[in-house]
Amino acid sequence: MRRSGPTPRPAGSTGTATSATRLTVAGLVVTCSVAAASASFVAHADSVSDQKKKNDKRIAALGQQLEGTNASLARAFVNLERTNAALPVAQQRVAAAQNAQARAQAAQVAAEATEARAISAEARARAHNEAVAQKLAVAVANEQRAKEQLAKSASGLVSSQDALDSYAAEVFQGSGQESQLGMVFGSTSPEDFANRLIMADTASAVASDTIDKLAAMTADSTSTRSYLTSVRGEIVELKRQAEAALKGAEAAAAAATQAKNQAIVARNNAVTATQNAAAAKTQLDALKGKQTAYAADLAVQRQNEAADLASARAESSRLQAILVERARQARIAEQKRQAKLRAERAAKIKAERAKAAAAKKRGQVYVPRNPPPVQSDPTPSNYLSYPAVGPTTSGFGMRFHPVLQKWMLHDGLDWGIACGTPVYAAAPGEVIRAGWRASGWGNQVVIDHGIHRGVDLVTTYNHMSSIVKFGGHVNRGQLLGYSGTTGYSTGCHLHFGVYEDGTPVNPRGWL
Numbered sequence: 001m002r003r004s005g006p007t008p009r010p011a012g013s014t015g016t017a018t019s020a021t022r023l024t025v026a027g028l029v030v031t032c033s034v035a036a037a038s039a040s041f042v043a044h045a046d047s048v049s050d051q052k053k054k055n056d057k058r059i060a061a062l063g064q065q066l067e068g069t070n071a072s073l074a075r076a077f078v079n080l081e082r083t084n085a086a087l088p089v090a091q092q093r094v095a096a097a098q099n100a101q102a103r104a105q106a107a108q109v110a111a112e113a114t115e116a117r118a119i120s121a122e123a124r125a126r127a128h129n130e131a132v133a134q135k136l137a138v139a140v141a142n143e144q145r146a147k148e149q150l151a152k153s154a155s156g157l158v159s160s161q162d163a164l165d166s167y168a169a170e171v172f173q174g175s176g177q178e179s180q181l182g183m184v185f186g187s188t189s190p191e192d193f194a195n196r197l198i199m200a201d202t203a204s205a206v207a208s209d210t211i212d213k214l215a216a217m218t219a220d221s222t223s224t225r226s227y228l229t230s231v232r233g234e235i236v237e238l239k240r241q242a243e244a245a246l247k248g249a250e251a252a253a254a255a256a257t258q259a260k261n262q263a264i265v266a267r268n269n270a271v272t273a274t275q276n277a278a279a280a281k282t283q284l285d286a287l288k289g290k291q292t293a294y295a296a297d298l299a300v301q302r303q304n305e306a307a308d309l310a311s312a313r314a315e316s317s318r319l320q321a322i323l324v325e326r327a328r329q330a331r332i333a334e335q336k337r338q339a340k341l342r343a344e345r346a347a348k349i350k351a352e353r354a355k356a357a358a359a360k361k362r363g364q365v366y367v368p369r370n371p372p373p374v375q376s377d378p379t380p381s382n383y384l385s386y387p388a389v390g391p392t393t394s395g396f397g398m399r400f401h402p403v404l405q406k407w408m409l410h411d412g413l414d415w416g417i418a419c420g421t422p423v424y425a426a427a428p429g430e431v432i433r434a435g436w437r438a439s440g441w442g443n444q445v446v447i448d449h450g451i452h453r454g455v456d457l458v459t460t461y462n463h464m465s466s467i468v469k470f471g472g473h474v475n476r477g478q479l480l481g482y483s484g485t486t487g488y489s490t491g492c493h494l495h496f497g498v499y500e501d502g503t504p505v506n507p508r509g510w511l
Helices: 015-065 071-173 180-185 190-361
Strands: 392-394 397-401 406-410 413-415 422-424 429-437 442-452 455-464 472-474 479-482 494-500 503-505
Touching: 071 190, 190 429, 190 442, 190 455, 429 455, 442 479, 455 479
Parallel strands: none
Antiparallel strands: 392 413, 397 406, 413 494, 422 479, 429 442, 429 472, 442 455, 455 494, 494 503
16 A cells, blocks of 8 residues: 655545445444344353253152152153253254354355455555555656756746846947947948948847747746646645545455454354254254153163062061061050059059058058059150251152152151261160161161050161161160162162051151
8 A cells, every 4th residue: 555745634534434434334233243143142041051950950859759769760760851851952952053053144144245345445445545646646746847847947047038138238238349339330341331230130130039038938937837836736635635545445454354354253153153053953863862762761661660569569568567566566565564564553552551551450650652653655756866867858748650650658758868877776676677678778777666655666767878787776876877879769868767556657746
């Protein structure tokens, strides 16, 4: 780009500069559209993320509902449910990615069109700048030639004027025969006079030519000065135009550079959006494949669950039969113990009365000391201590099984505690069972606490990772083992059960 010498700043911008400004604004519009599309995609991504969080929360709740279910069935169902929940999210991501791809490609087209217009405007601005620069160079050259011509004319005028002044001096100021008049009037003969007259005419002719030449040169000098004044005015205007053209070319170049950069960003965004759309589609296809596999696995596990439930019910029935029989025997033993205590009390009362009668016969006074009544049920309401401390993740009661599609009893309290947490006896008693149970309880400890409130009270501790007390008497708070996730369990926790005469009840009535 050509730049002229120091010139005054133009009063206003040219059409080229205005065009460059319009291109800059157009580029900003393209940038804003790309940014808006990106912001829209981010906002949609946030909504998809929120949906995923809700699905994760629902899946976690399913894990609690599946507690006590065969681990393979629970895992197959949770996998399928998680996949089913992820499919709409993945589909939304595909749609969002494809929309973003379309917007990015449209922005790319707009940016490239803006880039093409900007490059064309820059070329026109540069051509205009070059044309003005060439005109300015021609005007400056003309100015220089006019200056040289004027200087040459001035020199010629001075020389001609000097010659004419010398001639006049010779004609009018010369003395004797040295002057032209002297040459005419100082002749000695007619022939000499004629010769002298011819010489005088020749000198006059030369002087006349000099005067004509001087007039012509004066006229030419005046014309040259006028042309020089005009050329200098043209130069001032062309310099102003050159400055404006240069500004326009620079603005057009800046707009073209900005448009090129925006086009590059738009192309990169389009490439990224295309890759995102392809990745989202690949993820969706993979999820569909997993869905098919998980559905088949769930079908197999659902068939196996029937046999597992039958086995668990049989094991539960055996345990209940054992507990019912122990309750019957314990109640008989308690009745015998109560009868014995009442008989012993009656005997003591009878002996005290006999002492009083004997003392009366002797004339003495004896006040009978009767024993207190036999208490049938001294057990407090909060007889059981907490075997472990943790948040309750599942309460006692009926709950809907999402796989088997039926209501089933959750016969205890679940506390969410880390695997390896110590588990303690809730009250004194006898360990009647300890070890692995095929019914789904995993490592289990069963303690019979005897008759309390008229019922045989039994507590169970299930899904333990290890057991340290396998039999014999235990005291309240004695270590039984450590919590885990064995058996039908979907995570580390303690399932604590309470039985009254072999029937499961809500443990909170005893805690």
